Amino acid sequence: MTGQLSFPRQHARTQRFTLGAPRAFSVAPDDSRVVFLRSRGGTDRAGLLWVYDVAGRREYPAADPVALLGGADEELSAEERARRERSREGSAGVVGYAVDQSVETAAFALSGRLFVSDLTGGESRELPAPGPVVDPRPSPDGRHVAYVAGGALRVTGTGGDGDRALAEPEADTVTYGLAEFIAAEEMDRTRGFWWSPDSDTLLVARADDAPVRRWWIADPAHPGQAPTEVAYPAAGTADAEVRLVLLGLDGSRTEIEWDRQRYPYLARVHWSAYGPPLLLVQARDQRSQLYLAVDTGSGRTSTVHADEDAVWLDLFPGVPAWTPDGRLVRIADEGGARALMVGDRKLTSGALQVRAVLSVGEDDVLFSAAPGAEAALPDQPGELDVHRAWFRGSGDQGGWEPVGKRPFPAVHSAVRGDRLVVLSHAEPERPGARVELLRATDHGAAETVAEIASYAETPVITARPQLTFAGKNDIPCAVLLPTGYDEGDGPLPVLMDPYGGPHGQRVVAAHNAYVTSQWFADQGFAVIVADGRGSPGRSPAWEKAVRDDLAAITLEDQVEALTALAGRYPLDLGRVSIRGWSYGGYLAGLAALRRPDVFHAAVVGAPVTDWRLYDTHYTERYLGHPDEQPAVYAANSLVTDEGLSGVAEGPARPMMIIHGLADDNVVVAHSLRLSSALLAAGHPHEVLPLSGVTHMTPQEQVAENLLLLQVDFLKRSLGL
Template sequence: MSQEITFPRQFSRTQRFSLGAPRSFVASPDGQRVAFLRSRGGTERANLLFVLDLSNDAAPFERVVADPSALLGGDTEELSAEERARRERAREGSAGVVGYATDAAVSLAAFSLSGRLFAGSLLPDAAPARELPAQGTVIDPRPAPDGRHIAYATTGGALHVIAADGSGDRALADEEDPEVSWGQAEFIAQEEMDRSRGFWWSPAGDRLLAARVDNSPVQRWWIADPANPAREPAEIAYPQAGTANADVTLAVLGLDGSRVEVDWDRAAFPYLARVHWSAGGPPLLQVQTRDQRRQLVLALDPATGATTVLHDERDPVWVEPYPGVPAWTPDGRLVRVADDSETDARVLVVGDEVLTGRQLHVRAVLDVSDQDVLVTASAGEDATTPEIGEQHVYRVNSEGVRRLSSEAGYHSAVRGGGLTVLSSSSVERSGSTVRVLRTNGAQPVELAAIVNLAETPVISARPVITLAGKRRIPAAVLLPTGYDRERDGLLPVLMAPYGGPHGQQVAAAQNIYLSAQWFADQGFAVVVADGRGTPGRSPAWEKAIALDMAGPTLDDQVEALQALAADFPLDLGRVGIRGWSYGGYLAALAVLRRPDVFHAAVAGAPVTDMELYDTHYTERYLGHPAEHPEVYAAHSLLADAPRLRRPLQIIHGLADDNVVVAHSLRLSSALLAAGRPHEVLPLSGVTHMTPQEEVAENLLLLQVEFLRRSLPGSLPQP
């Protein structure tokens, strides 16, 4: 007899309903096919590589290009330590083909499985994907634009190139020094700069621009596994705030064996944030100062390695590297995204022309064509309607702005060859819909839909999305299913924030609220609020936390809570708060510094001592610890330990190499020294990501149990 599945079990085994959802789309320039990844179902972890064939407009069809089970002969996938680290940085929890790259024609794809190199044709009637005889354990293989060669990095630190037919494998760059790697992004680039790549092909396919990373200056930390004392601790190079970063350089490597070192002022601009190489112009580099108040866009002469400054951006607070830029238009104009401090707008700039204003808050550049620039954007401060939590896709050129996504929701896209793959989520339905549109005409024409095989949740989220308080804080409120105010009265409150940089939680997409709805169905009114510091609104909103993250982010949670109580059945005498990562920091901060408002907290993987976190993130918001020791002291939770008088549950994965468990252990030690009771849940073998199925499921149940016994008064049973 089958047992009815519970939401916690479903939520964990589907990896938050991400399994079975199509992703990683690439559209061919001839408009004939779309490559993508998807697993076979909503509980299957292994992704397959598919092609949607559009050669017959009347009958598009999907075909499998690469099935990892068949390619590995049924063997279990084995990952190198380097590949596991890459996936941790990308928050990648699936298996199989988790990433791939194609040539310019989207006719050849390359990918790795168990550190082995595979390639397959994406054209109709092609032979199945096959393994190529690579040397070493393969990382991030990428075909040349002309499809004749494939370059790949290895766990040994080398950068190789091999012909697409499997012949002629050779190292373009290799060093015996174990601290040096070629063609890989360093920790800080992957974790904080959203740059996962370490090499870039020339448009002609005859050269590569490759990063050389020397980790010898970076201090060493060791991540132990206390549950397995016979196992050696893992050594990691962790650039703690105030300490040395990896030394990153670039070189142009020719397939003929030539090497040209790239020259820029690395002493003044040590961070390599972006690299772009297209036929529209010379290679582009975006480099930043360590304090991130200045960044340059440089044009590189690949023949000499000399660089020329194209744009010099300065900001008294910080500068931001944006997705998709800098880039060239096909006719050689520079595309960038900029913060206009006078108008408080994040705008698209092409050449010398500013193409958007305060109506839009530009989030990313998706594609640049000879007709327009495709971007994602949220409603700006001068938008005619607030569109809380929405993100749309726009086509922008000198003639104006046209929205491509029509329905309310959260949208993203990929474009190529007159095709646009539009992914859309809505508050009204679970999951996302993916439509393939022909967009090279006056009006978009839908050609096909790519099937989403993700499971349908056993619950439906019903958020009320609004703006709260004088600051108009984006917020969502979720009440128990079937709630009746006359019958049920005021409800205990559970604040569920992330609340920090790069972490938008109030979005017009149902799946983001599913766990909040489940908590609501346990008898809570759940409040999600995106205060100052969170993305998607305006530059000033994001930068209001400079040198003071704790104050504004906590104040805005309090303001949202108290303002929403005027319109929703919130019992302000029973308020809990839970969060993970920055949300965990915010939860612990809330009960330590505002016990008058918050009565219990669940702090998951909290950053308790900002000096223990990494350089690029922490120094951007709080400055260098040697220059601002008082700021770091003000943000540390350790000195607040004697003030705890509310129940606090701390949860942390012992294998976390991002927010290391030392954060929670130091807070627990400080609380114990002060005689303050608290709970600690150590998760053996768990990293910063969502843990394995059974742990993830039971964590939800244990948090509810803790909140039930910790909040004052009685809690209603669901």
Template sequence: MDGQLSFPRQHARTQRFTLGSPRSFTVSPDGARVLFLRSRSGTDRQNLLWVHDLDEGTERIAADPAALLGGGAERLSDAERARRERSREGSAGVVGYAVDRAVERVAFALSGRLFTAEPRTGEARELPVEGPVVDPRPSPDGEHVAWVARGALRVAGADGSGERVLAGPGEGEAGGSVGYGLAEFVAAEEMDRSRGYWWSPESDRLLVARVDDSPVRRWWIADPAHPDRRPAEVAYPAAGTANAEVTLHLVGLDGSRVPVEWDRARYPYLARVHWSAAGPPLLLVQARDQRTQLCLTVDPSTGATTVLHADEDPVWLDLFPGVPVWTPDGRLVRIADEGGARVLMVGDRPLTGPQLHIRAVLDVTAEDVLVTASAGPEAEAPGLGEIHVHRVTELGVERISEGAGVHGAVRSGPVTVVSSLSPSAPGVTVRLLRDGKPAGTVLSLAEEPVLTARPRLTEAGERRIPCAVLLPSGYRDGDGPLPVLMDPYGGPHGQRVLAAHNAYLTSQWFADQGFAVVVADGRGTPGRSPSWEKAIAGDPAGVTLEDQVTAVRALAESFPLDLGRVAIRGWSYGGYLAALAVLRRPDVFHAAVSGAPVTDWLLYDTHYSERYLGHPDEAPAVYAANSLISGGELSGAARENRPLMLIHGLADDNVVAAHTLRLSSALLAAGRPHEVLPLSGVTHMTPQEQVAENLLLLQARFLRRSLGLD
């Protein structure tokens, strides 16, 4: 690697140092093989499917996109492009795959075509089927493969024979508004449900979601840089408007079809589906206000559902990865907020207490449950920013991840794959354990950053707000106070203060431009306690902004912070928070860079906006108070004008560009100077190399100029 390569260029060309890093692990039940995705280098966007043989300690390629496509370029369908945007997938090649029960057959899509691979032999081939193929999945017995093409769920034999439509739009369902087998927008964007069909354990039928988005309001996203192109039509369920209608059907390979019945009027959100040999299918359905939800069992012969468990919360109910699920002996596994803590429940018993804050369920066996957790409200050693993997049994809890850091795991049979991010070293370390003992590693090919992040993790103020402070690399005690750059996300689902080196690389680069950078995770961010996350209900603007102010003022007592020169930058919720800061608290914040901000929650989606603000018909004042446009921030001559740069991708279909354009119009009408940087062809992600590189450079120049450093 060129030793003179700048960090912004390296950061962009490596897609934030994710390229070349192994991910998406699957372990065969016999413990013989581990499948994973990885590109050939830290600058190669194309993922290959690899197999690690534990007995031989070797790696081999199971599927090479370049060979399978004959060197041709990938062409993505609109459905596949939307799936990747929802999952924030910026790489290419094999970006996802599915396996049969024995991990003997793998299915994946390339350029809208269906491929299968056999990990044991290394043979991969294309199945000549109807496309463009989206989300292919083998049956558990490996005898069939299902996929979605043009709104229909299709199936064929594992050799491609006998292709047919299992569920597709019928008469009166034309026009593209009805589809089978894919997740609707809010499920993929907000519920962490990316799938729309599930095989039965016996491989003879599937649960298939039917999505009718005809009730959803249509928006059109144009590309002003190309006025000759038609605008893209998007079915976007904005707060207070209609969602897609989602139903579920049991569809047999023999052509049978049975509707699954539940009270969809009261519980319209299909949040989770689980089907295993341990019990009947499980559904988790939510009310629109997300304060009640039901865990249902499904009778596979009739489609009738029975309430297995009901949850209520006066604020909202969170959704968690990996649950609900059965234990092998038929007990329900779930995560619940009990007694001020987030605990693991097996049957009617909590198996963890306030020492742990459960994040996800990774695997369930007859002996234990594998989970990830951070320190709970009563932990003896909090381990700021750490997430660990634990084995939970009836007798207690055992931590299996080692050392400070952020850890995750995948397990099957005797083998566990533990992925670890360390605060002291860049990149990911992947350890293989067999029966709890070291059995090898998986190599990362990610590039090593040209700079070293040096965060100091601490807590600020009486609320003990988790923070990271980064000073310039050459800073010495006695050099004097530094201008401050707050660098938060600051909202739901976005923990930034993590015990992981690469999480702070961009912040360190900004620090090296002459700032003391502060990353603060105030109330509303995940990983601490249920009450911490839910404190923003009805007032995310006031609560999250207050904690940023508290953090910077408290930290100034211990770090060289010049409170007369404080800037803030952020993207998405962080962009909202940055613009809010200079508009509502110009006495504290003196400049802001606001990227892709939500400026009016009426323009954001139902499941997210209504969780935190309520339904706009019932709480119009709450929406007005949390809006950057109608919240009062733009009125009042006494408010000082602070430099504000607004950045937005014009192709963004998540936080649409109307957010920034409407705020800019309101600022102009109020006589408030500001800058707008529109990004043609850019979505909510910024994977384009030149765009990502120059965005960092332009932000640094703006911030230095605004705070008088240049």
């Protein structure tokens, strides 16, 4: 049946080929089992909780949503829908879970109800709980489950006894135990509570969004429905007020103290048996931050380390953390490189650009990194490897080695237990990703124990990205030509297909990242994906070059990549188009308006057109505070209060503007203001409003037809 589907339909039905792929791995500390999520097939949206028994070399489901709900449809609360939107989660069933320290018990929410699983036996049961339940997490000893319901932080026994609220909201604007909007959307902090290692206390975030400006998102297709009220912290306006409280199972409550006026952003919380609770708090301008240790007796905090940067400070997955001997693990920009730090010791050199800490062991750290600026320029861009570094060695700098290194560029990620590592490989030549279980041997090598099967569908087309660098800035690029293209076929119309924004990487050494671009190529285009400055690169300086000048620099790099590649590939520079979504949509609008001499048509999807309407933590990191830098905001916006901003001399290029009317991240006001300004200026454009669609487009028919409509528009606009 799959072979009978068109690529747009298959792409939509498989949710971009993610359904059926194993993900969200946990490894038991004794290496006895691996827990993960996976649906039963490549078009099945319902995720199951699975266990792989390492000794028995077998896997079994621990939680099946169809059986647990008796075949009934899921019902999602507003809080759960918002949480999934922030995490871009489009599947169903079991979409997340948490485990105890021994990985014997898992807790998860399903249709707003509370469930726990015995991972050793593969059985799940429902616990009585007031709902709707959000983000349940078992205590480390497996005896309790904490969860959020109705804005209250509650706890119950895993036997279903003793359910009670530890903290209840004092007002409708208050929640306990949930990440506020800005933390979940921009800081990658999706949690709002953390268990103590001895399972008798929790650190709980209290968020009050009363100070946050209210916006209303309506669906014009249903005028009888009241608009949805959203607390949206736009640039220059108030954020939610976030505090931390220490709640004991005995009913005790202790407020955690730090200078919240100077450091209002609670970016990270870490609590392990290796040390006291550890906080990372940031100033609003994100140029200074503190690592704080919490005294659980008094609630006072003490500074472990302080960072400052003249441009901005990044947040990274997996840090901060403690080593077993109580040293701080962090990632820092040191000497022009992004380095792994343990205490005052730098474990890596400029040969690596560290991206994330994956695990802290007894004497080493597992981390992911790309080639750094001091390494020789790779033959191809897009590589991301897993490494381990030792912090108990002698000398000023420890050694490191790759884990599961392959002789070709690839994208790797990993989790581990004691000696067992779950390593995922995504490669340019192979669809999907392969998941291996590796076990370290006494000789320091690793042997493959097993593979965890993927049920994801294979795309009906094969992507053939040519990964390369372009221009004086060595911009990472992927070039895709039509399947079967021959040099005698002549030059091709061009489609630039970027994201192009800060912290967004599109050029990766993985096949499925390019299947949509290949489909566009097969419609008769030479497709170019280019990651300019601001995207994750080989040095902090590359990423921070866009400060105060997003528009000019990211657009300049797209033009540079296009021009440099024209001498190496069959590109018709008289017919150049661009498409993008979110920041990519903003970049597409910039291209059509500011460089009509280069770009001849643009598909502008969910664009940020006025940065005053986007959120605080993201926008102010790059452009500062709008009250302090109004000229910077005007220079980087597509529209101003008076009309279009920065429009160049030249012909008006056609645009298709696409936006979901239910988008609460980049609200549709961005596109409406752009359309009004274009109309006033006499610029040709089309507007495609998507009723009921958010910043994601998970609906099958919508996702399929969006691709078809874009190709039709591009061909019409370029005269093909």
